[in-house]
Amino acid sequence: MTDPTLPQEPTRRNTLMWLTGAMGVAASAAVGVPLAAYLTGAIRRHPEDWVPIGKVDDFPLHETRLYTFENPTHEPWDGDAGKSGAYIRALGNGEFWVFAMNCAHLGCPVTWVPAAGLFMCPCHGGVYYENGDHASGPPPRGLYKMPWRITNGVLEVQAPHLPTLQDTLEKPSTMVKLPMAPRDVT
Amino acid sequence: MKRRLLSLINWFDSRLEVKKTVMPMLEHPIPKAAAGPKGWWYVFGSASMTLLFLQIFTGICLALVYVPSAAEAYTSLEYLNYKQPFGWFLRSVHYWAGSGMVVMVAVHMTQVYLHGAYKYPRELTWLFGVCLLLLTLGMAFTGQVLRWDADAYWGVGVGASMAGRVPILGPVIVEMLLGGPNIGAATLSRFFALHVFIFPALLVTLVGAHLWLVLTRGISEPPIPGKLVDPKTYDTTYHAELKKDGVPFLGDAMTKDAFFSCVVVLVVVALAAVIGPKGPSGLPDPVLTGANPRPDWPFLWLFGLLSLCPAGLETFVMLVFPVVLVIGLLLVPFISNRGERAPSRRPVAVLIVLIGGTALAVLSYEGATAPWSPVMQAWSSDPVPENIVKRLAPLELQGANVFQMKACRNCHALEGVGGRRGPDLTDVGVRLTRDQLIDQVSNGTPGGGNMPAYGKHMDPNQMEAVAAFLVSLRPEGQPAAKTATVTTQPRP
Numbered sequence: 001m002t003d004p005t006l007p008q009e010p011t012r013r014n015t016l017m018w019l020t021g022a023m024g025v026a027a028s029a030a031v032g033v034p035l036a037a038y039l040t041g042a043i044r045r046h047p048e049d050w051v052p053i054g055k056v057d058d059f060p061l062h063e064t065r066l067y068t069f070e071n072p073t074h075e076p077w078d079g080d081a082g083k084s085g086a087y088i089r090a091l092g093n094g095e096f097w098v099f100a101m102n103c104a105h106l107g108c109p110v111t112w113v114p115a116a117g118l119f120m121c122p123c124h125g126g127v128y129y130e131n132g133d134h135a136s137g138p139p140p141r142g143l144y145k146m147p148w149r150i151t152n153g154v155l156e157v158q159a160p161h162l163p164t165l166q167d168t169l170e171k172p173s174t175m176v177k178l179p180m181a182p183r184d185v186t
Numbered sequence: 187m188k189r190r191l192l193s194l195i196n197w198f199d200s201r202l203e204v205k206k207t208v209m210p211m212l213e214h215p216i217p218k219a220a221a222g223p224k225g226w227w228y229v230f231g232s233a234s235m236t237l238l239f240l241q242i243f244t245g246i247c248l249a250l251v252y253v254p255s256a257a258e259a260y261t262s263l264e265y266l267n268y269k270q271p272f273g274w275f276l277r278s279v280h281y282w283a284g285s286g287m288v289v290m291v292a293v294h295m296t297q298v299y300l301h302g303a304y305k306y307p308r309e310l311t312w313l314f315g316v317c318l319l320l321l322t323l324g325m326a327f328t329g330q331v332l333r334w335d336a337d338a339y340w341g342v343g344v345g346a347s348m349a350g351r352v353p354i355l356g357p358v359i360v361e362m363l364l365g366g367p368n369i370g371a372a373t374l375s376r377f378f379a380l381h382v383f384i385f386p387a388l389l390v391t392l393v394g395a396h397l398w399l400v401l402t403r404g405i406s407e408p409p410i411p412g413k414l415v416d417p418k419t420y421d422t423t424y425h426a427e428l429k430k431d432g433v434p435f436l437g438d439a440m441t442k443d444a445f446f447s448c449v450v451v452l453v454v455v456a457l458a459a460v461i462g463p464k465g466p467s468g469l470p471d472p473v474l475t476g477a478n479p480r481p482d483w484p485f486l487w488l489f490g491l492l493s494l495c496p497a498g499l500e501t502f503v504m505l506v507f508p509v510v511l512v513i514g515l516l517l518v519p520f521i522s523n524r525g526e527r528a529p530s531r532r533p534v535a536v537l538i539v540l541i542g543g544t545a546l547a548v549l550s551y552e553g554a555t556a557p558w559s560p561v562m563q564a565w566s567s568d569p570v571p572e573n574i575v576k577r578l579a580p581l582e583l584q585g586a587n588v589f590q591m592k593a594c595r596n597c598h599a600l601e602g603v604g605g606r607r608g609p610d611l612t613d614v615g616v617r618l619t620r621d622q623l624i625d626q627v628s629n630g631t632p633g634g635g636n637m638p639a640y641g642k643h644m645d646p647n648q649m650e651a652v653a654a655f656l657v658s659l660r661p662e663g664q665p666a667a668k669t670a671t672v673t674t675q676p677r678p
Binding site for chain 1: 255258340350351354366367369372470473476477560565631638642643
């Protein structure tokens, strides 16, 4: 609001004020935009990594076992946390059951009890049948199935992320597609 | 000498003006009764703050040695426990003072609520206080994660799984929380930043604001039944009373605060020295099965609540209920900011505290004992009790064997030993007929309830044997159940 009775001076002051405001916006954006990109950097499309587990013929038939591997989505400084596991059972004819270790309820690690033919979770008592179906307890679904494939006679599983109810392993995560370079996997 | 010291002090003070600014704050007048015997009700806030300072001090000391790297954190905790001189003690004090801080903040809040001290004109003081409570709990959770062991690892996993249920945004929140697709180094770094930079900065700032409000709005006078708070007249009356017989805070009131703070610190140090530091427990290795994660005690009630609520309500209890609870706390001074302050005239407030306290205590107890968790090793580590085995016929003995091998014991106790997820089966032969037992074992709880269906996991011989064993589970001299009078589930 400029007072017409006041000449030159206030107008110049006014201009400076507007200019300062604009500069402030520019400065905030210059710092803020890269910062926002940095902070949301955790969310990006993960490339498909495949982990070789073993030769198809080496898996004992109809026996569920825990196979552990270094998860390629991890960094070298992750230590033990960089490991992942999969419960795998060979069904013959190149067919497999491959389940993540995480309970579908709240993510605790399930244990395979071979004599009972059940997966049991220690946290809230979720139980699954050997085919991964929900048997009893609070889980709202069966065990998370991990995508797998056979390459040159070797069973490979897709490197898993932490599976949650809306971001399972069955369908690789498609929810976030930011225009970002895929992570370097060398 | 003394004069020279005095002139030196004056030299500084003429520049810093401490005497003009800080001293009046310390000497600000408070209601006379608050400095008397009733002043002992007012010591919990300052004790919380003392513990906060102790936490900052021990926390900085721990940060000098602790390595916030997923690969090294566990080893550095063991180094602190066993090699660093007094490292175990500092970890211990940090844990117990943190626990003490949660207790003191809760007690302080309860006292303020019961005495109606949140009413006009101290609504904002209460709001900041609620934020301080949340930050204190936030520190407890993030601190638990820095103790990078199996509990920490799976605790984050459980937290992420809950966050993952948020409609639409769930997966994004999970990745932001973990700093990537899995729990790893980025996760620990995030929680480290929260625990040592972000939350403490907020805590100290809010404590400042909280104290500023205590200064500007004044300490509430001890409640007197029948003396009502009226926003129109409160300030005038309060200040008139202060003018008449107010006493400076620096004096009896502050001495009480200091005395109680010393007691609290001594208790914390005694607990720390006698009981020692917490953990680290098992390795933070996601492929080690048999991990049985438990939250630290401030969250046991939530663990209990989540485990006991019906499955259909679960997501609501995880995501909506805590928000409702916090909003409820924030609204307290706006629901009632006038009228009676004395607890003797506010039965509803007393009832809320009693019910809330009982609920927290019961849920925490349930969370600590966790009867819903199967005993994962019971099938192999808890044998069928000897006096049961002694009276078994060969077929029943075979059944006992099947019973153990099929891990029934993980959820069912015999003579009180074993899991408590399902009923104790010591006398089941009296309650259920052979047909009912076979039905229950074969089909489990209809509709995927609490018991898996074993029908496809036992051959007819095993089923025969297990049924014989279960029927034999009766006190001596009692006949087996003959008619199906007791059903476990109503049939459709």
